Amino acid sequence: MTSSDTLRAFHIMAKPTGSDCNLNCAYCFFLKKEELYPDSDFRMSEDVHDAYIKQLMEAHHVPQVTVAWQGGEPTLMGLEFFRRSVEIQKKYQKPGTCIENTFQTNGILLNDEWCQFFHENNFLIGLSLDGPKELHDFYRKDKAGHGTFDRVVRAVRLLQKHKVEFNILCTVNSKNADHPLDVYRFFRDELGAQYIQFIPIVERDNQTGFQEGNKVTDRSVIASQFGLFLIDIFDEWVRRDVGKTFVLNFDGALAGWLGQAGTVCIFGPTCGLGMALEHNGDLYSCDHFVEPRHLLGNIMEKPMAEIASSEKQRKFGHDKKDTLPQYCLNCEFIHICNGECPKNRFVKSPDGEAGLNYLCDGYKAFFKHADKPMRIMAELIRNGRTAEGVMKILADQNAMSVEKFAGVTRNDPCPCGSGIKFKKCRGNQ
Ligand code: SF4
Numbered sequence: 270m271t272s273s274d275t276l277r278a279f280h281i282m283a284k285p286t287g288s289d290c291n292l293n294c295a296y297c298f299f300l301k302k303e304e305l306y307p308d309s310d311f312r313m314s315e316d317v318h319d320a321y322i323k324q325l326m327e328a329h330h331v332p333q334v335t336v337a338w339q340g341g342e343p344t345l346m347g348l349e350f351f352r353r354s355v356e357i358q359k360k361y362q363k364p365g366t367c368i369e370n371t372f373q374t375n376g377i378l379l380n381d382e383w384c385q386f387f388h389e390n391n392f393l394i395g396l397s398l399d400g401p402k403e404l405h406d407f408y409r410k411d412k413a414g415h416g417t418f419d420r421v422v423r424a425v426r427l428l429q430k431h432k433v434e435f436n437i438l439c440t441v442n443s444k445n446a447d448h449p450l451d452v453y454r455f456f457r458d459e460l461g462a463q464y465i466q467f468i469p470i471v472e473r474d475n476q477t478g479f480q481e482g483n484k485v486t487d488r489s490v491i492a493s494q495f496g497l498f499l500i501d502i503f504d505e506w507v508r509r510d511v512g513k514t515f516v517l518n519f520d521g522a523l524a525g526w527l528g529q530a531g532t533v534c535i536f537g538p539t540c541g542l543g544m545a546l547e548h549n550g551d552l553y554s555c556d557h558f559v560e561p562r563h564l565l566g567n568i569m570e571k572p573m574a575e576i577a578s579s580e581k582q583r584k585f586g587h588d589k590k591d592t593l594p595q596y597c598l599n600c601e602f603i604h605i606c607n608g609e610c611p612k613n614r615f616v617k618s619p620d621g622e623a624g625l626n627y628l629c630d631g632y633k634a635f636f637k638h639a640d641k642p643m644r645i646m647a648e649l650i651r652n653g654r655t656a657e658g659v660m661k662i663l664a665d666q667n668a669m670s671v672e673k674f675a676g677v678t679r680n681d682p683c684p685c686g687s688g689i690k691f692k693k694c695r696g697n698q
């Protein structure tokens with residue numbers, strides 16, 4: 270490894286409380302990670318905290334550095350920890366760089382003091398919420414088994430009161446997956462959320478040591494269900510909300526149509542630039558691979574930049590494209606999807622090859638459905654216009670087709686020019 274091989278920038282998700290959380294959501298994969306550190310108090314020490322910020326600032330050779338906090342539940346560290354963090358960040362900040370803090374939380378402990386602090390220090394908050402009350406409360410419960418919806422909505426109102434920017438992080442699971450528009454409209458209309466991300470719950474059923482095949486827990490979303498979920502929301506979004514409501518899943522996919530796949534890691538061609546830092550300084554290849562075989566080292570023993578640029582991490586990143594099944598390589602959407610996240614690649618392709626993404630059917634259906642509007646948006650952007658123009662183009666096309674099809678009876682030739690009877694033509698569906 271030479272100094273020229275050292276990365277200029279990377280992303281670290283720090284977990285100052287490890288997997289420790291004040292909730293007990295049924296589908297949470299972090300809770301099980303407690304077993305990795307059986308005797309730990311799950312609190313980041315001042316030494317690790319200082320080393321993390323110092324090394325992060327030193328390792329970056331770009332104008333913006335992101336300090337990302339997540340859990341478990343980072344608010345369990347207490348507000349003073351983050352006040353100190355801002356001071357440490359200032360101490361090590363390089364001239365000419367700008368620092369951004371992101372903070373993922375379940376919202377339960379937020380109050381005016383937290384939100385005032387977030388506002389004053391420009392924290393960007395990711396808030397976990399799965400939809401309207403009955404959909405959210407089904408899986409997102411506290412340790413006493415009570416739903417948390419009311420407390421999370423209270424947190425939304427506090428963030429809004431203090432003008433703190435926030436994203437809604439919504440898992441798509443077996444309970445809310447059949448209610449896409451109820452979920453989306455609730456976020457948009459009742460909460461006034463502008464930034465939304467949908468995260469599919471895919472939990473492999475490992476009860477029996479199962480390693481191959483497509484068994485998932487009954488909390489998981491089914492691939493086709495996830496595809497329909499995205500399609501229903503996309504259809505509403507692309508006709509009325511482009512430029513007003515930002516859905517990360519759609520923005521990430523649109524980047525693929527623009528030839529820039531990788532603005533969200535799941536659709537990127539390789540992995541490796543987003544690592545996870547445990548409370549004790551252990552650095553793992555990715556937040557989704559916090560497990561012994563993906564432990565890269567400890568930042569108290571080796572500099573973070575060196576660990577991030579290691580051969581082990583480089584291989585982890587490149588494995589994403591090097592292990593794609595032929596089925597993906599032949600797929601018309603490979604440049605958009607790139608086989609999605611490796612953690613979900615555990616089913617067989619139709620011709621029996623291992624390593625296909627569990628969500629493939631859903632993604633394929635969504636990409637196919639969104640193709641035409643995505644192409645329109647990509648073309649608008651390439652021509653220096655904004656993607657919003659797609660809404661008028663689709664509205665005009667719709668009006669034209671209503672006019673064209675007016676008065677046509679079932680047995681007439683279809684006006685689309687297919688030569689097939691209207692009742693049988695695909696244009697009639
Ligand atoms: S393993 Fe998945 S979550 Fe991690 S960087 Fe790769 S695509 Fe992203």
Ligand code: SF4
Pocket residue numbers: 596597598600601602603606607608609625626628629630632633
């Ligand atoms: S849609 Fe399916 S086949 Fe195509 S790249 Fe994605 S996972 Fe592979």
